[in-house]
Amino acid sequence: MNGTSPGPVVLGISAHFHDAACAVLVGGELVAAAHEERFTRIKQDPALPRRAVLECLRQAGLTLADVDCVAYYEDPVKKLDRQLWTALPALPDARPEALDRLDADRPRREIRDLLGYDGPLEIVDHHLSHAASAYYYSGFEESAVLTVDAVGEWATTTWGRGAGDDLDLLAEVEFPHSLGLLYSTITGHLGFEVNEGEYKVMGLAPYGQPRYADRVRRLVEVADDGSFRLDLDFFDFTNSRTMAAGKLADLLGLEAREPESEIGQDHCDLARSIQLVTEETLLTLASRARRLTSSDRLCMAGGVALNVVAVRRIVEEGPFREVFVQPAAGDAGGSLGAAAVAHRRLTGRRPARGRMRTALIGPGHSVQEVAQTLAAAGDRGFHDFRGREDRLLEAVVDRLAAGKAIGWYHGRSEFGPRALGGRSILADPRRPEMRDRINALVKMREGFRPFAPAVLAEKAADHFRLDHESPFMLETCEVTSPLDLPAVTHVDRSARVQTLTEQVNGRFYRLVRAFDERTGCPILLNTSFNLRGEPIVQTPEDALLCFVRSAIDCLVLEDFVIDREDIPPAWLTWFSGTRPAGGPVVSDSVYSLL
Structure with a gap:
């Protein structure tokens, strides 16, 4: 050592x-x-x-x-x-x-x-x-453990027990029988990209009815002991694009949708059906975890654990007092x-025993580094709030209250698929036009996909049916707010909530608090800072590129505020280019210009 x-x-x-x-x-x-x-x-x-x-x-x-x-x-x-x-x-x-x-x-x-x-x-x-x-x-001294994904080496699902320093896997389901592959197969049949479009299926599901549920249930047999098997006549796992055998369309009575084609009610109904069957199966798997371990705590990981609707059902209906899901549950x-x-x-010892409280554990860049990046572009009249956080937050709240979409870059970056206030796009959740505007002009993605609310933890219960912390956006809950929150409320009145505390979220918490003090709304729309088909921004240069190429109104880059009207005309020339369906294309050489 x-x-x-x-x-x-x-x-x-x-x-x-x-x-x-x-x-x-x-x-x-x-x-x-x-x-x-x-x-x-x-x-x-x-x-x-x-x-x-x-x-x-x-x-x-x-x-x-x-x-x-x-x-x-x-x-x-x-x-x-x-x-x-x-x-x-x-x-x-x-x-x-x-x-x-x-x-x-x-x-x-x-x-x-x-x-x-x-x-x-x-x-x-x-x-x-x-x-x-x-x-x-998790911070637990003992718990049941459930992992569910597409496939690892051979295992696709495991049940385990953690006790003190020890962690043992007790049972497993092996490939080709996989709940993750079942969901991905239907994802492909719905015309979305496997290993990427599963979030879209989950977002589409509330628009449908489970008319196909009985047919989807024929694809998976769940035994009394909580194990399961797929009917392999309907799958072809050598085809990585769809993973479906020809018989699947016959069983469903629905042909595979062509990618980027129109989404019809049948597609919504199939999405609702696979989501329902997944929730039912996960509840059965969770019950087996309880029987195997007798623990009233559950830890979950694997890509399927990112199904936030199913996690909520396990929290509410499962046999556990506490549930912890790893915020970076995927690979x-x-x-x-x-x-x-x-x-x-x-x-011979487990790692530090405390619970993982933050996913803001990626690399960050200092205010001085950001200042150097901006200085390389010359004096462009950007607003410099170094050493004056109160004035910075006031300026950002002014813009949010005026209906502007804000690119927010502060501190260390997030680990996991969710933006949690390090690399986020923020907006007023009360504005009915904001969801469609960000979907169409900033995120460039399907209009049915919902955005998430970030809320002050001490006021979360006033607006959402939520009685515990939710720092990682890993479960949905019902919106019960007396405020109208159309930009963050899904069609089924649900939301994927992030709760904020000053200790964990620092400046982001203080921004939402300042917005609450100004407007009476302790909530902001929070979505990841990226364009469609691209990863979340990491560096100050990434944030500037995304800002210029999108319709974001304002960029908050650490202690600096850049309004769209202050963008140097030369930048628009440098960053011009074609914009395909997957998002704008800009040469790597533009980085040398910042």
Whole structure:
């Protein structure tokens, strides 16, 4: 171990499928974590997270030489076994990049050759990484653990028990039987991208009725003991785009929708049906977790745990007193879990016992760095509020109350898929036009997808049916506010709430409080700071690019406020370009102009 650190420095890595990420533990404390996509600007970039590693180590004041152990989030040998079983018949036609994935030595080789690390490497099974990312960061001294995703090596669902320092997996369901793959198959049938469009299906579901539920139930058989099996006649997992066999359309009585084509009522009804069946099945899986462990606490992770509607049903209807969901529940969060397991193996102790209170653990940039970036563009009359936070917040509230959409960049970036006040677009939730405006002109995405509210924790119960903290936007609840909140209220009167405290959320909390003092509304619309098809912004340069290329009215960049009318005309020339369906295209060379 490194003698200069308070304990082992462990670097957790997830990579080579989608959404690569890293996490750094120092003496069991989580000090930084980040997604590679935020630096490469490639959505869900699966490549070894070289840039994320360097930035997280920089944030922690460390270098690669300080790392005592690297932990990788799955077993590449076991995974290759399953990949060959699945894909061997298609190998002659496979793309070269697909063949690269059939290489069990690739993680170890790239960690050595691309990252430059040749020290101890711990391999942690995929679902153990998921389980550890939930249990070891929950703050619970004991709990049941449920992980559900598409597939790891072979497991697709596991049940486990955490007790003190120990975490054990007790039972599992193996590929090809997968609740995540069932949901993704219907996602593909609805014309959305697999591994990306599942959020869209969840957002579309409230517009429909579960007319197809009985037919969807024929796709999955759930046993009395809580295990389940898919009817494989309806699936083709060698087809990564749709994963559906031809019989699926016959069973549903609905042909697959062409991507980007019109969405009809039948599509809404199918979305509602798969959502309902998923909720029912997850409730059954959660009940089995209780029977296996007798615990009244539950920890959840895996991509399916990001289904916020299903999580709400488990919270309300499940057999548990407390539920903790890892905010980075997907594969990116596997880097946290792998690091936690490696720390346990090295020291005999679990990581730090406190609950994960914030996901704002990515790299940030100082006010001085932001000032240098803006100075490179010359004196453009931007508003400088350095050392005057009260005046800054007053100026931002002025703009929010006037109906402006604000790009908000402050502090460290978020880890996980949600914007939580570090890299956010903010607006007044009371304005009925704001949802459609941001969807059409800023996010450039489907109009049916809802936006989330961020609310002062002490006033959350006055506006939402919510009796506990919700700092990570991981469950929905009913909107009960006496205020009309059309911009953040979904068609079924639900919202995915983020509760704010000054201790955790700092300046963002103080902004919402100032907005409340001005307007009587302790809530802001909060959505991720990005354009469609792009990752959330990471650097000040990313924020400037997104601001100029979108219809955002104002950018708050740390202590600086930039109004759209103050954008230098030259910037509009530099950033001009075509705007395809996936979002604007701008050459990387523009970064040199900022």
